[in-house]
Amino acid sequence: MAQHQLHLQFHFIELLDKELKMATGRTVGKFFKFQIDDTGAVLRDIPVTSIGGVGLAYDQVDLTALQDAVKGFMSGHPDVTITISGPFSDDAAATASGTGAVADLSGSYTVLSALAGGVTPLAFGAYFGMQGLWATGDPAFGITGTAANGCLVMSFDVDPSTSMYTAVLRMFPGSAAPAWGTAAFT
């Protein structure tokens, strides 16, 4: 093969390799995706316009004594309250997307309306794609569902005037804490 053709091949492979490697740094919301178990414990991509409360919030226990020079605190139990909002939709349930894939959205009504009020722990994942579709190695917050670990859906409210839903997730009693990681939750 001619020398210049070899150079082109190597350059193409180099470019392809750079595309597959995740970026680091800042990102934007369009690369975010959210997944949660449905009533059959199958993960589904949910359409989300906004999400709040991704992370652990610890109780701040004030242990200040009058004689202290400055107020002092210790952290108590952590808590999670995740509020998601997005378009109301009744699309059929679809298989959740994996690493490097575009989210295959299931209907928000299709999945969440049946989950509200349930007492079976659910897996969930909030995936932050870094300057591209989320891929293994990018930040993700969530928990793998088991019989004892997961979240519950505490509400599913719909505003017909905006055709948007709002749902609130809390952790199941005795569950392990969700955590930040870089791999998909199952």
Place this chain on the structure above:
Amino acid sequence: MATGRTVNKWTRAYVSGYDLSGFMREVGTLENSYAQIGGANLADSIKGYLPGQPTNSIGPISAMMDDTAASLHTLVAADTVRSVMIPIGIQAIPAVNCPVYAGDFLHIDQISDVDEETAVSAVFAPSNLATTLSYPNTWGKLVHAKGAETGANSAVATVDYGAQTTTGGYACFQIFTSSGGDGTCTVKVQDASTNSDGSFGDLITSGEVDARTTPVGSIVALAVTATVERYIRFQVALNGATSVTFAVSFHRAIR
């Protein structure tokens, strides 16, 4: 029927057998939220919660002051429990299988404010009727979109849950009008394990009604342990009437 996202112009509002969609601007938030009961035991990794009693509510409903017959203003009698059905059409007017929010709600007040517009706001509180108290989830599916029927239904079902359930459910009947003869008719929800005309049996009925002059709206509930087969369809029995215009939804309980 399309599936996917939608906009509010395809939402409809039926209250006590009246179609108020042409008079209302907003139906408010359709709430299905549960009290969050819990906290952390000492050795817990994180605080945990179980769902307590739910709150299901709609509204406030807002409309223009309009004294046309069958408008929101004509339902001005507050402190009345009303059956409310909010079908959400998906990119079109509501059709069979569309999501529906329905229940009995206490029409607790109706206030008019005069500005450049004359607005009416109606507040609905969660009802304490037994039908409503038995089922915490108020979401279901439209089994018959608003329209007239002049004979029995022999079509197969298009509402398919995929499997039988044994946790009951309820139906919301909105019978807008009937005509012909003495106007009496019965609207029903039927179920079947096999999706063929001859397999269906009556699951819930509205009871015989005469809607020639006054529309009829009702919520009829099954026992919480009732078996509901996979396939659901509507049925009508035109007792004395020759035509009945109605919408019906079914809300299957899954737990």
